[in-house]
Amino acid sequence: MNLDHKLEQDRVDMVVKQINTRIDALSQQTAETRDEMVDIRKNFWDEVTVNFEDSVEMAETYASLKQQAEILSERERTHLQAARQLKTLKKLKSSPYFGRIDFQEEGAPVDRVYLGIASLRDSSDERYLIYDWRAPIASLYYDYPPGPAKVQTPMGTISGELKLKRQFVIRDGHIRSLFDTGVTIGDELLQEVLGRQSDAAMKSIVGTIQREQNRIIRDERSRLLLVQGAAGSGKTSAALQRVAYLLYRFRGILSADQIVLFSPNPMFNSYVSTVLPELGEENMQQTTFQEYLAIRLGKSFKLENPYVQLEYALTAENEPGYEARMAGIRYKATTDFVTLIDRHLSVLGKEGMKFRDIAYRDDVFVSAAQIQAFFYALDGSISVPNRLRLTAEWLLSLLKERQKSALGEAWVDEAVELLDKETYLKAYQSIRRQNRKSREDFFDDFDRERELLGQYVVQEQFKPIRARVRKLAFVDLRAAYMKLFRDPSVAAGLAASIGKPLPVEWEDICKQTSERLGNRLMAYEDATPFLYLIERIRGFQTNTSVRHVLIDEAQDYTAFQFAYLKRLFPFSRVTALGDLNQSINAHTAADESTGFTALAALYPPEETETVVLKQSYRSTRPIVEFTSRLIPGGKDIQPFNRDGSRPSLTAAADEAALNVSIRDRLKLLQAKGNRTIAVICNTAAQSAAAHEALRGDLKLRLIEKETASFEPGIVVIPSYLAKGVEFDAVLVYDASAGSSGYGKESERRLFYTVCTRAMHELHLFAAGEKLSPFLIGEAEAFYDVQGTQYNAPPARTL
Known part of the structure; x- marks a missing residue:
């Protein structure tokens, strides 16, 4: 052990000792407060008599009860605060801090700062032993290499020199590794964190925040913060740590219930639910856009799920009316349809509104x-x-x-x-x-x-x-919306008046929409436009209490949904995170304006900040080198230098042989200690069939759109439900060009999204006559073809 290591370990020992002392004191305090609360509750009504005929006695009784209630409330607040402090101290005890910076302000002595998940003062309360990672001084650690540096504080900008930037990996009070680093967080620490097997939840790795991520976390100026990031670039992690920073920065002004996260599905909520509690904060409100729609419309209509819509787009190509439905999905996603409905509403203000007896x-x-x-x-x-x-x-x-x-x-x-x-x-x-x-x-x-x-x-x-x-139920709101579709000429006239053409399939779109709404079936593409129309008629129920809105997987939202959310949260700051290369919903196929461009158009440029994250940290270098070849512009994605095995392709003669190969691989991956393994299928129907074929003596969990929790083990999951989540190992169930694989150009992004879920190992399987076209060409040089007992042909054909 060198001298630096010994001195730092001595300091860790000293800090842990103070933490233990504080834990003992707080444990005793919480126990005493809890006992006192129990006594107050038990004796609350003792010796209380009420004489309703004597107003003076009644007033005295009321005052006595009020005083006891206030004492109880104060004790409860004290107990809650102490319990939170105790929880934080127990976390600090194992790993007190992760970083150290030595900063010398101009004309002042060197200030040594240690950074952890929470602040801690010494026993005399005179100096900080640990600074919270969200404190202004901590930005030096994330943003600067040793050398000239400056930091923004409430008192202004402080300039000086960063003399030292040191990182620690501390577990159970012992320094496992210690190293000095430069401009970015050191590879050693990232290797330590990213090399671990994943558990069932996202972790708050505040010690690994990069400079661009820190820019996202600490942004206080922007009304709209757009984060466009490659798969595995840490978008979601930065967003959640942004919430923790805002709650710290505006303590007493901003509370967790004034922040809402729109996530892609209920399982994702489970996946990210531990991040804020790990940082000592309460969880914000978490929902999905579908859950919001269901609350507003679910009692009046049978509401289609977005994943049912996507299943239709992926599997119903040969069904009658498919082209018209897809054209309707795309058109109803656009700002042109917003404009059409606005024009329709202006006409209804003059004539044509339907009412009920x-x-x-x-x-x-x-x-x-x-x-x-x-x-x-x-x-x-x-x-x-x-x-x-x-x-x-x-x-x-x-x-x-x-x-x-x-x-x-x-x-x-x-x-x-x-x-x-x-x-x-x-x-x-x-x-x-x-x-x-x-x-x-x-x-x-x-x-x-x-x-x-x-x-x-x-x-x-x-x-x-x-x-x-x-409730204004005398207005026939369904008729107001259906008026656009019962007679195709109505919308045609409106479109002509605003100079916005309708799809050529408009008559068929009208027929399909009228039939569904007549049977009280609400297609997903109609849900937001319908809700927008009825809110404009009745008066928008705006939410003025929510101060910050976070939208994850924002590339899957329509321009219409963004316009609706802007009206719903008119005074909120918005953080939108996404990756256009992972746009998989039906409406994104033809019109990129349904993505970030449409959202940015809703806010003034001077109030908008865009951050682009190109470095990918989730996957090993071989996996990123492979996946970056699957999409246009993928070469701009920068892999983190973490080694691992190359992706593999296993060809099988038929589906039965494919299932045998996948079962063998699953057993091998489990034996290697992988905790989270996903067999990712194209659709829900394929997932159900694969789950039935594979389970045998393996413990498999089938993930469906209603699944609300993310747990370790082997899961079989449809492609679109795996978005935003990562696994130690991913097995792509069918990488052929067949109907159950990825053969169409429109499925390129879906295939890319599936492959980028893998952290350590990626294995592709295929059965049939042809391989997915995405695996042919430049990508061929970045995966290995596994020999099988079925004598698989070369990679280009199966």
């Missing part, structure tokens, strides 16, 4: 024609949502008058007579609550009882009608 006891009380006449008689300069509110107020006033006149109708007495015991008691309690200031017992008088019960019955009869009116 207001019925009372199966009789029409106010007809749709009467509502339409009232609505269009209002001043046209008033917005549609405000005119609808005025219409609702008019309807409520009519209902109020009708409710009064209903009291004398014969059915009311009959309904009172037929009240069951439960409903009678409910009515009694309701009437008592409404008349709680009176000491009179109305139920002592028969006639008065009948009168009040009659009022209750009528009120209950009208309650759901009033509720529907307040």
